[in-house]
Amino acid sequence: MKKTLEEHADRFSDIASDYDDSQDSEEYRACVSLVVHYADPSEDDTVLDLGTGTGAIALALAPDAKRVVGRDISEGMLEQARTKAAEVGIENVEFGEGRFRDPNVDDAEDIDIVVSNFAMHHLSDEEKREAIEVIADLEPERFVLGDVMFFGEPNPDEPFYSPEVDDPSTVGYLADALTDAGFVLTAVEAVHEQVGVLVAERVPPVDE
Numbered sequence: 001m002k003k004t005l006e007e008h009a010d011r012f013s014d015i016a017s018d019y020d021d022s023q024d025s026e027e028y029r030a031c032v033s034l035v036v037h038y039a040d041p042s043e044d045d046t047v048l049d050l051g052t053g054t055g056a057i058a059l060a061l062a063p064d065a066k067r068v069v070g071r072d073i074s075e076g077m078l079e080q081a082r083t084k085a086a087e088v089g090i091e092n093v094e095f096g097e098g099r100f101r102d103p104n105v106d107d108a109e110d111i112d113i114v115v116s117n118f119a120m121h122h123l124s125d126e127e128k129r130e131a132i133e134v135i136a137d138l139e140p141e142r143f144v145l146g147d148v149m150f151f152g153e154p155n156p157d158e159p160f161y162s163p164e165v166d167d168p169s170t171v172g173y174l175a176d177a178l179t180d181a182g183f184v185l186t187a188v189e190a191v192h193e194q195v196g197v198l199v200a201e202r203v204p205p206v207d208e
């Protein structure tokens with residue numbers, strides 16, 4: 001991670017009230033749509049949204065899910081998410097502090113689907129691998145990851161990441177980390193050469 005958790009949290013809290021208006025790129029919107037499409041929760045499913053921010057994904061999934069748990073390190077972003085949920089009367093979503101590598105999920109809570117959009121690229125390669133192992137330990141049916149990721153060569157001149165704060169991985173690295181953690185990659189969507197969505201499903205042991 002190129003900044004501490006506190007620095008990232010403060011950075012996002014500072015821009016929280018303008019965040020939604022600033023997310024106007026075609027690629028961001030495409031990524032949101034694809035993550036929502038592939039998450040596809042049923043009314044019995046509990047969804048965990050990591051790096052939920054102002055709740056773009058969590059609030060889109062809540063009407064179809066049993067419950068959505070949104071986790072983020074930025075209290076300012078979480079506050080925006082709670083305000084939006086209250087404004088539209090969504091009650092089956094809970095927003096609170098939690099990190100990729102320590103999501104702060106109740107042990108008793110069964111997580112069926114994990115999603116994350118445009119957030120994991122703040123972690124280094126090794127930290128992403130640790131986060132993916134933590135996610136696998138929650139034993140979700142699937143993990144849908146939309147993010148900045150490199151399908152080709154990194155290009156710091158592109159607008160999708162800031163080299164001084166962001167640390168995107170290659171698609172190959174993410175695919176290896178997911179498969180090493182016991183997931184099978186069932187879809188790879190390239191939105192842009194630096195933005196994509198990976199769908200990883202867990203293969204249950206034969207006696208499950």
Ligand SMILES: C[S@@+](CC[C@H](N)C(=O)[O-])C[C@H]1O[C@@H](n2cnc3c(N)ncnc32)[C@H](O)[C@@H]1O
Pocket residue numbers: 005008009012023050051052053054055056057071072073074077098099100101116117118119120122
């Ligand atoms: C670019 S925003 C994306 C928010 C939302 N998922 C979306 O699609 O609009 C990235 C979010 O990741 C959060 N974040 C960064 N590092 C994190 C970490 N280690 N654990 C949890 N959230 C983190 C930030 O606070 C920020 O709210």
